[in-house]
Amino acid sequence: MAILTQGDFDDPEDRATGLTRAAAGGPLRLRTLVVLRWLAVVGQTGALIVVAAMLDFPLPTLAVSIAILASALMNLALHLVYPASKRLSDKEASLYLAYDVLQLAALLYLTGGLQNPFSFLILVPVTISATILELGLTIGLGALALACITTLSVFHLPLPWRGVPFNLDPIYMVGIWTSLVLGMVFIVTYAWRVAAEARRLSMAVAATKDALAKEQRLSALGALAAAAAHELGTPLATIAIVVRELADDLGQSPHADDLTILQTQTKRCRDILSQLSRRPEDMRDTTFSVLPLTALMEAAASPHLRREIEFQLVADGDGPEPQLYRSPEIVHGLGNLVENAMRYAVDRVVMMVDWDAKEVTVAISDDGPGFPAEVLESLGEPYVTTRRGEGLGLGVFIAKTLIEHSGGNISFFNRVGRGAEVAIRWPRGILDIGDDRDPEQTTAPAEGRETR
Known part of the structure; x- marks a missing residue:
């Protein structure tokens, strides 16, 4: 392994x-x-x-x-x-x-x-x-x-x-x-x-x-954990039954304390495996899991949040919320953009998620100084950096490449007043798999949803 x-x-x-x-x-x-x-x-x-x-x-x-x-x-x-x-x-x-x-x-x-x-x-x-x-x-x-x-x-x-x-x-x-x-x-x-x-x-x-391979390795690790929990559940259940029957048969035997310890530890193992296989945030890390759009946005942004910067995710779509596979390209690409916004924000970063019957839009904005005018037109090219004197200028290039690989279109601009904004658009048909799923598994619309 x-x-x-x-x-x-x-x-x-x-x-x-x-x-x-x-x-x-x-x-x-x-x-x-x-x-x-x-x-x-x-x-x-x-x-x-x-x-x-x-x-x-x-x-x-x-x-x-x-x-x-x-x-x-x-x-x-x-x-x-x-x-x-x-x-x-x-x-x-x-x-x-x-x-x-x-x-x-x-x-x-x-x-x-x-x-x-x-x-x-x-x-x-x-x-x-x-x-x-x-x-x-x-x-x-x-x-x-x-x-x-x-x-x-x-x-x-x-x-x-x-x-x-x-x-x-x-x-x-x-x-x-x-x-x-x-x-x-x-x-x-x-x-x-x-x-x-x-x-x-x-x-x-x-x-x-290399960045995409790293994200895929993390996804594979999550899938492996879920598979291990499933495979180990059956033999562990057998052990629990045998221990319980031995405890009943031996009664007040000198080995009763040892059997009690075995029962306790067996139950603890079952709880751990159950947690691995059922916890939603861990299930989101599996390659083939299906998530609502807003849940995928949260999964992409959460590793890059900072305590001193307020983060808002605002969802306001028209119709049912899109359901999509957890794509390593989208997760890593959006994660790079959120990290960049967090680096320059003064107080707040906002991720706006919108959708309709034809298009899915994600906009990431901050209240920082905005993109330097001299690099705005060339953002997304390799070795063009927004950090003066820092970095190699690959973070935004990697994000743009991964998002375009997933079928999206990305644009960069400065907001009126103060701050920078990155807008990503996908045709809904590329991302949404909701029409192919069981209606009972489809998440209800998340209009007006806001998380902090």
């Missing part, structure tokens, strides 16, 4: 911090870069054969072959020393890519410098770095590439060419240098921003799944 520890109840944003650190440790497999280098070796070898053998251009074939062979030998050494599944740290990956920059610079030096039409390939390692490494290492690799490009613009062997050596006008060479530098800055910036956003979103989704 799985045991829930205190760590299972931590803030999902703390867990996301761990995800962030883990992702930073080894984002790329060595095999990926080895395969890319083999492709480069094949391409460089093919170019050497075409230029030297087919076009018959004068070329320092031996020096170029040594530079290509060095990459091939390094790949073979890495394949023999490390397993294919090895993941590189950021520093290891940056050193690996730095070698590629220097190897390409050596080849370009031997084949015409920036006049070589393949000189743009020196940007490839820097672009790869922008997608997998942290910004500081990418800037360092970009500085190395810039130094190589600048050196190659001045120092290089002639471009392989028939007849008179081919030399471009110096002004044109400056244009090539400028285009490579600007291209590197643009490509690296764009690639880094896109990759960083993808990583952040991936970690945020992982945190959302």
Whole structure:
């Protein structure tokens, strides 16, 4: 049986911090870069054969072959020393890519410098770095590439060419240098921003799944408790009967006191099992229990209430109150929103629950300072936080994701005067299962109901 520890109840944003650190440790497999280098070796070898053998251009074939062979030998050494599944740290990956920059610079030096039409390939390692490494290492690799490009613009062997050596006008060479530098800055910036956003979103989704898994584990624990109470009831009843019959048969035996203790403890066990199987608030924690809408709202809000903040749940619906399964997505999503409201409220948080034949609406409002204007439009996106200087900004994102997963629509706005409000709407047909249940089990309308 799985045991829930205190760590299972931590803030999902703390867990996301761990995800962030883990992702930073080894984002790329060595095999990926080895395969890319083999492709480069094949391409460089093919170019050497075409230029030297087919076009018959004068070329320092031996020096170029040594530079290509060095990459091939390094790949073979890495394949023999490390397993294919090895993941590189950021520093290891940056050193690996730095070698590629220097190897390409050596080849370009031997084949015409920036006049070589393949000189743009020196940007490839820097672009790869922008997608997998942290910004500081990418800037360092970009500085190395810039130094190589600048050196190659001045120092290089002639471009392989028939007849008179081919030399471009110096002004044109400056244009090539400028285009490579600007291209590197643009490509690296764009690639880094896109990759960083993808990583952040991936970690945020992982945190959302983790939060939902925690809620499902709690639900499973409640279901397990109810099942255990049911299964243990029969053997415990048998024990109670046997103990009672022994007490009647033995009468004033020396073992009478022991039998009395057994009867007392058996009754206590039966009371505990009965409490587990019948207590409404425990039954609400089972995955398949059916609750009135207002009861589910209470279950979602209750773990996050604070003594110093007044909480009101006001229900005012049109027609019978919806009956719905206890959804972990709804419970955890609404719980995050109530917790956020409690954090900023001055005196009071109000949860308004409304329904009609077509729609179910829940509005959570507080009397705090409201949402900051600069983040209001982007609330619900990962890493957008309403806490100045605190948190990772995943709480609202997780709530929004879970509620939308349940079929709801969520919106954020500031109230006129003071305070923030979050409104959630579901089509009633998605939530309400009341029409499929026994009419005797359907809860009466809760119009005007208010709890404190």
